[in-house]
Amino acid sequence: MPRKPGTPKTGGRVKGTPNKATVEVKELAREYAPQVLREMARLATQAESESARVAAGNAILDRAYGKPSQAITGEDGEAIKAAITIVTGVPRHDRD
DSSP: OOOOOOOOSSSSOTTTTTHHHHHHHHHHHHHHHHHHHHHHHHHHHHSSSSHHHHHHHHHHHHHHOOOOOOOOOOOOOOOOHHHHHHSOOOOOOOOO
16 A cells, blocks of 8 residues: 655665665676676777677766766757656756
């Protein structure tokens, strides 16, 4: 049963506590991360397939700088600001 708006959250993990179910998998993945990153760098510079080079380069850049943000635009190419209000119910206030 969903809780009523304004009532405090009860139960679940305390904020900031790691998920015990995924800790082991993440530790194993981190062991391979340096080797995988070296392989992605090799593919980005030496792979015969151009699509493989692009995919490896994108993966490296995403991990180094984060994925780029994407603007939501309408048919006229203008940014859609009302969509945020419709989905979240919270009006957006631009700072410009």
